Amino acid sequence: MTVRVQTQDFDVGAEIARLRGDPKVGAIASFVGLCRDVNDGEAVAGMSLEHYPGMTERALEDIVAKARSRWDLIEVSVVHRVGPLKPTDQIVLVVVSSAHRGEAFAACEFIMDYLKTQAPFWKKEDTPTGSRWVDARESDDHAAGRWKTGKG
Amino acid sequence: MEARMLTLRYFARLRENFGVDSEQVVLPAEVKDVAGLSRWLRDRGGLWAEELAPGRPVRVAVNHHMAGDATAVADGDEVAFFPPVTGG
Numbered sequence: 001m002t003v004r005v006q007t008q009d010f011d012v013g014a015e016i017a018r019l020r021g022d023p024k025v026g027a028i029a030s031f032v033g034l035c036r037d038v039n040d041g042e043a044v045a046g047m048s049l050e051h052y053p054g055m056t057e058r059a060l061e062d063i064v065a066k067a068r069s070r071w072d073l074i075e076v077s078v079v080h081r082v083g084p085l086k087p088t089d090q091i092v093l094v095v096v097s098s099a100h101r102g103e104a105f106a107a108c109e110f111i112m113d114y115l116k117t118q119a120p121f122w123k124k125e126d127t128p129t130g131s132r133w134v135d136a137r138e139s140d141d142h143a144a145g146r147w148k149t150g151k152g
Numbered sequence: 153m154e155a156r157m158l159t160l161r162y163f164a165r166l167r168e169n170f171g172v173d174s175e176q177v178v179l180p181a182e183v184k185d186v187a188g189l190s191r192w193l194r195d196r197g198g199l200w201a202e203e204l205a206p207g208r209p210v211r212v213a214v215n216h217h218m219a220g221d222a223t224a225v226a227d228g229d230e231v232a233f234f235p236p237v238t239g240g
Contacts, residue, residue: 033240049239050164052232055216080239092240112240120213120232121239122164133165136209136236 001068001076003060005051007083010093019075019097029104030095031112037087039134042127046086047134052120056080063114067096070110071103078111080121110147117144155179156227158189163234166210169199179225186212187221189231209236 004010012032019028037044064076079093094111098104123134156179167173183192190212194201204210212219213232225231 051239052161052163052213052216052234055213055232058216116240117237118218119239120163120234120237122235123238124164133235134238136238 001061001064002078003057003064004077004079005053005056005060005082006079007081009081009090010079012090012093015077015079015093015095019077019095022074022097024099025074025097026099027101027104028095028097029101029108030093031108032090033092033112035085035087035089035091039125042125042129044087045126045128046084047123047125048084048131049082049091050122050124051080051082055120059119060115063111063118066114067107067111071098071107073098073103073107076107076111078115080115080119082121113140113143113147116140154227158225158227159230160193161230161232163232165235166203166233169203183225185221185225186214186219186223186231189225190221190233193233204233210234211236 012030016028016030019025035047060078060080064078067073067076074097077093077095081091085091092115094108096104096107096111117140124131125134158177158179160175160177162170162173180192183189190204194204211234214223214225215230
């Protein structure tokens with residue numbers, strides 16, 4: 001398992017290539033979250049991401065452990081950026097390898113859904129009317145909640 | 153009873169509104185859990201009373217684990233207050 005919180009950008013190709021070395025891997029699924037230039041109808045010139053050092057890493061490790069207890073996974077990498085970001089910048093990367101695609105797809109989505117509701121990150125956006133803290137979305141709670149049926 | 157020391161941490165909107173990101177406090181004997189700690193901090197009045205009012209969307213972590221109102225607080229603990237998370 002790799003969990004990293006960093007200010008610098010990441011190379012998606014290199015992160016995926018790292019998981020290809022194991023010949024048992026038959027599938028790699030990945031998700032990249034990006035900074036957009038609009039949110040809730042307002043233009044966004046950039047954002048700043050704050051986190052809780054120490055707890056963030058632990059929360060991400062817990063989420064990956066939950067995914068591993070649910071699906072047969074070979075390797076998981078999670079990289080999340082903090083600090084100032086601008087539209088089109090990469091924010092988060094999740095890469096999951098497994099023998100078959102089903103596990104990789106499902107675990108990748110599960111990890112993102114839990115990250116959105118459990119990992120201590122906070123976004124502050126710069127808009128034409130000033131900077132504002134982003135409010136948590138109820139739809140994110142619903143997305144994480146739908147995994148509660150079934151085991152884990 | 154020995155004095156119980158806690159480290160309090162605040163993040164995002166709460167950090168800005170309280171004007172502090174971390175502080176050490178000596179807990180009064182009656183504070184035993186997260187609910188009691190929140191109540192005690194609300195007694196500071198102003199933005200403390202407003203931001204930590206019952207029903208406000210505030211999350212609490214004790215020693216880096218998400219906690220609830222009934223989670224106990226003990227000497228040496230780190231307790232963090234923050235808004236619902238918005239990463240990803």
